[in-house]
Amino acid sequence: MKTKDKKKNHVPIRINALFISVFFLFSVLVLRLGYVQIVKGEEYQRTAYLTENVTTKLDAPRGKMLDANYRVVVDNEPVFSITYTRTQEADAEERYQLALKLADLIEKPTDELTERDKKDYFIFLNEKQVESRISKEEKKDTAPEELYDLMLEKVTEEDINSFSEKELEVLAIKSEMDRGYTLSPQRIKIGATEKEIAMISEHLPELEGVDIKPDAERSYPFKDSFRDIFGQVKQIPKSRMDFYTSRGNDRNDMVGTSFLEEQYESLLRGTKTKIKYVTDKKGNPVGDPVEEEGARGSDLVLTVDMSLQQEVEKVIEEKLKDAIRGKNAYANSKLDSAYVVMMDPNTGAILSMAAKEYNRKTGKFIDIPFGNVYHSYAMGSTVKGATVLTGLQQGVVSPNTVINDAPLTFGDGRSLKSHESMGQVDAVEALERSSNVYMWHIAMKLAGYDYSNKRFKENKVQEAFEILRNSYSQFGLGVPTGIDLPSEATGYNTGVSRELSQAMFFSIGQFDTYTPMQMAQYVSTIANGGLRMQPHLLKEVREPSVDPNKLGKLQYRFEPNVLNKIEMSPSQIKVVQKGFYEVMHGNSGTAAWKFKNKDYNPAGKTGTAEIDKATGIVNKTLIGYAPYENPEVAFAVVVPDIKEGNTNSEIAEGALDAYFAMKKEGVPTKPDSKEEITEEPR
Incomplete structure (x- = not known):
């Protein structure tokens, strides 16, 4: 009994001790809260008022680009960048002094400095001198907010040309430093060398705000091939600052500034890393x-x-x-380039877009694939397919219309003829043998000219121009093709003439100019039976994959886009298709000598546009598709400023041979075409 009583007595004691401890702790807490609220409350409130949250952002790595067989063609290479992060207290003079130090430690290119950059810098260094050039009357008549613009006008070309290379380097560094936001790292140089990194690291304590950060730079596993079409990534150009900032970009962003990098900027740019700071009243x-x-x-x-x-x-x-160095070297002294576009006529997918330019001084070739969408030329007889279809659609000729291909004579003594007199030819043979006379009769009938009586029944020359040009536009000639690039050329529209002869030259491709891409779209429209397909370089968009050996999930797949259907009937289109077949297979076909025995069974049309009658320089072209019965590849070849040789046909043969040889060899395994799309791209 005594033992039990002792145990019972211990319980109240422990409970009492616990109550006392809790009471003591609460007392301490209440006293502390009272101290914070009553004694320090005003001070803490003032401190909180003097701080703010600041969020800065860092670029994320851009998306990669892959080719049709899922091989990486544009990647991200790890590099180090020299950055500068400024505080609110850092003024222009401090940044200038820091730029002077950095100029001794790194090399900074100056080729992107503008005249305005140099004028601003001259004023910064010589403000009083520039102000002294402004008269009292000018100051009086100038509003305060316009005074700086007046100072810019007073900076002369001699002033900005007085900078040494070292001073320009300092300016280039300072310009980068000035672009950045407060507390936002601004790249001074991307891809610093090992020596520069070592020099910066050694002097880092005296370079306030300067840092070395890991970064990424675009790399190209296939080197220069197609690189221009991939585009460039740079910091936002000053000239386009408003454009990008209005779309949510920060001033120091790296963005695509040309071609595919620019076209698909919203997809390629990643989600930025956000860094949140708490700052005092000084920033x-x-x-x-x-x-x-x-x-x-x-x-x-x-x-x-x-x-x-x-x-x-x-x-x-x-x-x-x-052609340039061989037996025709002397005759081809003006020849220096050639263009090729290959596309799927059923989907518009661009399979290859190649072009080369020869530099006679260096003896080297450079890639100019952009020339296929930005350079335009007179294409010659390759447009005759569109001319025949226009004549058929307008009812001025029928598939069975036979015209005597003999020299045409006019009252003023002019004589026009084909490259040879062909006698009686119908539409198919006119294409096979490339009859100018047949096309001229179509143009004359459209213009209301009765050749048999050498007079106009009704002068409709200007109307003939409009009919031909509107008809050609259905095929993509003279209008945008719609290719997925930031811009494209549409060729040169020479306008409308009142002269019948000009309408006749128009009908054989000797008036307006077109791009190689337009020619590829045009022949694709004929190949597929009349649908003008939008040419495109994008096939799919995929989520970024963590595993470099695996594809990310499919976000988007480009679906073939029909821009328009031409007005000609299937039977009329077949007439031109048959003519194109005979060009490469008929006994008198202008390209049969090269393509007649090819097992891939091509069809096409040759062209020669006279550029300089005195020297005999021409543009030689060739368009086509294969196989004839079931087209899977269409092409356009343009060789400007050539005099001797058949380089157009030789290039076309080599390109088609390569395509069909690769088809026989097979391609790497591709993902299932029925793969489900996970989400729409950002």
Whole structure:
């Protein structure tokens, strides 16, 4: 009994001790809260008022680009960048002094400095001198907010040309430093060398705000092949600052500034890493920042097969080299370039877009694939397919209309003829043998001219121009093709003439000019039976994959887009298709000597546009598709400023041979075409 009583007595004692401890702790807490609220409350409130949250952002790696067979063609290479992060207290003079120090430690290119940059810099260094050039009357008549513009006018060309290379380098560094936001790292140089990194590291304590950060720079596994079409990534140009900032970009962003990088900027750019700071009233960070990690941009799968692209580039170089350096070297002294576009006529997918230019001073070739969408030429007889279809659709000729191909004579003594007198030819043979006279009769009938009586029944020359040009536009000639690039040329519209002869020259491709891309779209429209397909370089968009050996999930797949259906009937289109077949297979076909025995059974049309009658320089072209019965590849070849040789046909043969040889060899395994799309791209 006594033992039990002792145990019972211990329980109240422990409970009492616990109550006392809790009471003591609460008392301490209440006293502390009272101290914070009553004694320190005003001070803490003032401190909180003097701080603010600041969020800065860092670019995430851009999405990759892959070719049609899912090989990486544009990647991200890890590099180090020299950055500068400024505080609110850092003024222009401090940045200038820091730029002077950095100019001794790194090399900074100056080729992107503008005249305005140099004028601003001259004023910064010589403000009083420039102000002294402004008269009292000018100051009086100038509003305060316009005074700086007046100072800019007073800076002379001699002033800005007085800078040494070292001073320009300082300016280039300072310009980068000035672009950045407060507390936002601004790249001073991307891809710093090991020596520069070592020099910066050694002097880092005296370079306030300067840091070395890991970064990414675009790399190209296929080197220069197609690189211009991939585009460039740079910091936002000053000239386009308003454009990008209005779309949510920061001033120091790296963005695509040309071609595919620019076209698909919203897909390729990633989600930025966010860094949140708490700053005091002076803008200086308080405590450690909080980082919210971003994500890499989406990957683009392109329609171009890089193996085919490189083979076509090789063919162009070889055939141009033969024409420029071979037996026709003297005659071809003006020849320096050639263009090739290959596309799927059923979907508009660009399979290859190659072009080369020969530099006679260096003896080397350079890639100019952009020339296929930006350079235009008179294309000659390759447009005759559109002319025949226009004549058929307008009812001025029928598939069975036979015209005597003999020299045409006019009252003023002019005589016009084909490259040979062909006698009686119908529409198919006119295309096969490339009759100018047949096309001229179509143009004359459209213009209301009765050749048999050498007079106009009704003068409709201007109307003939409008009919031909509107008809050609249905095929993509003279209008945008719709290719997915930031811009494209549409050729040169020479206008409307009142002269019948000009309408006649128009009908044989000797008036307006067109791009190689337009020619590829035109022949694709004939190949597929009358549908003008939008040419495109984008095939798919995929999520970024963590595993470099695997594709990310499919976000988007480009669906073939029909821009318009031409007004001609299927039977009329078949007439031109038959004519194109005979060009490459008929006994008198202008390209049969090269393509008649090809097992891929091509069809097409040759063209020669006279450029300089005195020297005999012409543009030689060739368009076509294969196989004839079931077209899967269409092409356009343009060789400007050539005099001797058949380089156009030789390049076309090499390109088609390469395509069908690769088809026989097979391609790497591709993902299931029925793969489901996970989400729409950002």
